[in-house]
Amino acid sequence: MVKISPAEITPEHVFLNRRRFMAAAGAVAGAAALAACSPATLNRSEAPAANVEPALTVALGPDQLPAALAHAEPTASAAQDELGDPLNTFHQITNYNNFYEFSTNKEAVAGEAASFKPYPWQVEVTGLVNKPMTLSIEDIYRRYPQEERIYRLRCVEAWSMVIPWIGFPIAALLNDVEPQPEAKYVKFITVYRPEEMRGQRSAILEWPYQEGLRLDEAMHPLAILATGMYGKPLTNQQGAPIRLVVPWKYGFKSIKSVVTIELTDTIPATTWNTAAPHEYGFYANVNPQVDHPRWSQASERRIGETGRRETLMFNGYEDEVAYLYEGMDLSRSF
Amino acid sequence: MSERTRGDVQRSVAQDWRQASFWWAVTLGALAPLAWLGWRAWHGDLGVDPINTINNETGRAALIVLFLSLACTPLNIIFGLRRALTVRKSLGLIAFLYAALHLANFIGLDYAFDLDLILHDAVLSMPYILAGSLALLILTPLAITSTRGWMRRLGRNWKRLHRLAYVAGMLAVLHFLWQAKAAERDEPLIYAAILTLLLLVRAPQVRRWLVTLRTRLSRQRPPLRRTVEQARPAK
Numbered sequence: 001m002v003k004i005s006p007a008e009i010t011p012e013h014v015f016l017n018r019r020r021f022m023a024a025a026g027a028v029a030g031a032a033a034l035a036a037c038s039p040a041t042l043n044r045s046e047a048p049a050a051n052v053e054p055a056l057t058v059a060l061g062p063d064q065l066p067a068a069l070a071h072a073e074p075t076a077s078a079a080q081d082e083l084g085d086p087l088n089t090f091h092q093i094t095n096y097n098n099f100y101e102f103s104t105n106k107e108a109v110a111g112e113a114a115s116f117k118p119y120p121w122q123v124e125v126t127g128l129v130n131k132p133m134t135l136s137i138e139d140i141y142r143r144y145p146q147e148e149r150i151y152r153l154r155c156v157e158a159w160s161m162v163i164p165w166i167g168f169p170i171a172a173l174l175n176d177v178e179p180q181p182e183a184k185y186v187k188f189i190t191v192y193r194p195e196e197m198r199g200q201r202s203a204i205l206e207w208p209y210q211e212g213l214r215l216d217e218a219m220h221p222l223a224i225l226a227t228g229m230y231g232k233p234l235t236n237q238q239g240a241p242i243r244l245v246v247p248w249k250y251g252f253k254s255i256k257s258v259v260t261i262e263l264t265d266t267i268p269a270t271t272w273n274t275a276a277p278h279e280y281g282f283y284a285n286v287n288p289q290v291d292h293p294r295w296s297q298a299s300e301r302r303i304g305e306t307g308r309r310e311t312l313m314f315n316g317y318e319d320e321v322a323y324l325y326e327g328m329d330l331s332r333s334f
Numbered sequence: 335m336s337e338r339t340r341g342d343v344q345r346s347v348a349q350d351w352r353q354a355s356f357w358w359a360v361t362l363g364a365l366a367p368l369a370w371l372g373w374r375a376w377h378g379d380l381g382v383d384p385i386n387t388i389n390n391e392t393g394r395a396a397l398i399v400l401f402l403s404l405a406c407t408p409l410n411i412i413f414g415l416r417r418a419l420t421v422r423k424s425l426g427l428i429a430f431l432y433a434a435l436h437l438a439n440f441i442g443l444d445y446a447f448d449l450d451l452i453l454h455d456a457v458l459s460m461p462y463i464l465a466g467s468l469a470l471l472i473l474t475p476l477a478i479t480s481t482r483g484w485m486r487r488l489g490r491n492w493k494r495l496h497r498l499a500y501v502a503g504m505l506a507v508l509h510f511l512w513q514a515k516a517a518e519r520d521e522p523l524i525y526a527a528i529l530t531l532l533l534l535v536r537a538p539q540v541r542r543w544l545v546t547l548r549t550r551l552s553r554q555r556p557p558l559r560r561t562v563e564q565a566r567p568a569k
Contacts, residue, residue, distance in 0.1 A: 096382040104517050107381050159383065204517035275516060294512060296459045299451060303383055307446025308455075 065233060068146035068166045075231030076164035081150045083316060085302070088161040090230045092303050097237040098155065099256060100205055101190065101197035113236035116196050118257070121241045127187070127263035130178035137241045140227065143176075144168035148231075149224055151247035153254070154286045154315045160300045165245055166228030171219045179215060179263050186218040187211075187268035188244055189260035205271050211255035212268035212282065213246065214324075222247055222320055225258070248314040248321045250284045281334035283325075286315035290331045353420060360421040364402065364428040367395040368435075388439045396432035397506050399425055400473075401528055404503055408535040412544050414552070423480050426499065430477040433470045433506075462512030469505035472498050500536075503529050 074090035081087070095110050102112035121137040135143070146166050154160045174186070192208035194200040200207045217223065226245045227234060234240040239256020246253050252272050262268075272280035279293050288298045288311040299308040314321050325333075371391050374380050380387040403425035409418040445452045456463045476496055478484070485492050507529055511522035534540055 092382045100517065104515075106383075159386075291459060294460065294462060296455045298455045298459075301383075301385065301444065306385065306443045308444070308448060308451060 066141045066146050068148065069141075069228040069231065069233050071231030073231075076150070077148050078150060078164075081152060081162045083152075085152075085162055087150065087164055088303055093161060093163055093229065094235045094237060096161075096303060098157075098251065099199075099237055099239065101199045101207075101209065101257075102237065103199060104204065110235070110237040112198060116193075116236040116240070118234075118236060118240035121259075123242060123259060123261060125173065125177045125261045128180040128183035128265060129263050130180060131176065133177055137227070140173075140225075140242065144172050144225075146227060149222075149226075149245070149247075151222075151245060152315050153245075153247065153251050154300060154311065156250035156252055156280065156284070156292065156297075158295060158297065158300045158311075159303055160309070160315075161303050164230055165224065165226040166231065167224040167226035167245060169221050170223050170225045170244070171221060173225065173261070174215075174219060174263075177263075182265045183263035184215055185264045185266065185268055186213050186215055187260075187262040187264055188213075188255045188258050189262070190239075190255055191257045191259045205275055209255060209271045210269060211244065211253055212270050213253070215263065217246070217324055220321060220324065222317060248286055248317040250280075250286060252280065253284050283330070283333050285325065285330065285334075286311060287313060287330055287334070289313075290334050353417065356417050357420055357424065360402075361424045361428070364399045364425055367391060368432070385439060385443045389436065389444065392432050392436040392439060393510065396429050396436055397503075397510065397525055399432060400429035400499070400503055400506065401525070401532065403429055404499060404529075404532050408532055411535060411541055412548065414548060427477055427480060430473045433473055436466075437470055460513075462509050465505045465512060466509035469502045469509060472502040472505070476502070500529075500533060503532075 076087055079086060096106045097109040097113075098106055099109045099113065102109045102116075119137065122134055123137075123140065124132075124134045126132045146168055148164055148166055150162065150164045152160055153163050170186075188211045190209040191197075192200060194207070213223070223244070223246050225242055226239075227242050229235075229238060234243065239258075242258055243256040244254045244258060253270075267282060270280075270282055272284075273282055286297075291297050297311055300311045301308055312318070371380075371388065375384070375388075403422050406418040406422035406425065409415045440456075441447060441452060445456065457467055458464070476499055479488060479492065479495060488495060507522060507526045510525065511519060514522055535544065
């Protein structure tokens, strides 16, 4: 395990990124002005926030969404990712989901999730922090400017997609709760509603689903909490109304429908690691050199394509994230 | 056999017709999943990941039809269903067809004929792919030697050779089981159980016991229907 000193928790570029947010904050007071943003500006961090101080009044309903999420039709600022690969379609992304809470059949999840009720929703941020908070989804919309991030998603099953998420860096949220120096990890928990999630009624996995990151991983500016996709709020099958997206890790790390974020000093138990420790590690970084015990991770199939693509180290985000794992044996810490 | 009466001939014609319709029903039934897959492909209805759909559907069909062909002999042993023996060959060949389509999809659509990647990334590094490949490798000579000519030429060895179908079945189940996640092992485990049963029936002791049981039972009550010309006994 790599030791993290408190000083390292916020890397400089994250800090700078946050300052960029802060500078933009307060420029415009409300969601109405956000509506003026053209899709092209979505992926810049210029979308203003009304308030960075806790504001727990609930004024926005799910019908009054921030502009970034208020598009009637699927909308994205670009047709491809930074490597020039085209986005997957809205239909593909919302009809091919690993969300065992609803079904183990990827193409059946959308139907099973249709009756899930994501509103009202609250996220509790707790644990080793100075300022624990409970935020409604409306508070989250209001506090954190929603921006577009076009990311590749690489499933551990060796398929991938390119997805235009809307969300915000989880670092912004973590900074607001002020992690204590002992905090080393972030634990995430999915909502537990067996009456609405039929998969939770059988013991295929330990429920509720739980995931975790090292705190410095969570603070990385590429790690976001997503609230939408293609300019619309997340569909139920994608983990509405809020989920984690960590693009350099296998998809199962990007936990859906999050209700609890807890900072801890011990490594959190994670669902797939508990289910099959030799197959799914805590880190689960996309790595073409470290095979799954039963299949190769060297190649992947992009949904919608025939043939295979070479899997990229850290899913193509090596330049951005490799420093997090310096000195680690990634075949052991897989 | 005495000279055939008119009644015998009529019965024999009816018998032939029943035999033929049974053969066609089973054969077309075994081909139905392929027709359904083709229909869905034609209408662009193979889902978000058509390659995966084709993979799953052809794989499942190959396994089920192979098991049906393996069930023919046990069905005859246990229930005296001689008619089952007439569809054994066509079921075996259709199982091979599904397995070949499963492989063609894997090579052509999934890996786009990237032979280097197939060899190093798939066959040699994924044990379940190796198991599946071996299963198909075994089924190939069985399909080739399924004709009467080969049956004659191979004589007693034909039977020995075709017992390998069970090995192919085992490898196919292993192939299915190996790639499944813990939460998805129910289906392959059911196939494993079925195959175990089929194999058990072939064990000499069990077989003898079942045959004795059947003859004893059939002596106690009158047979439902006696065929004029008995089908060739099971080899």
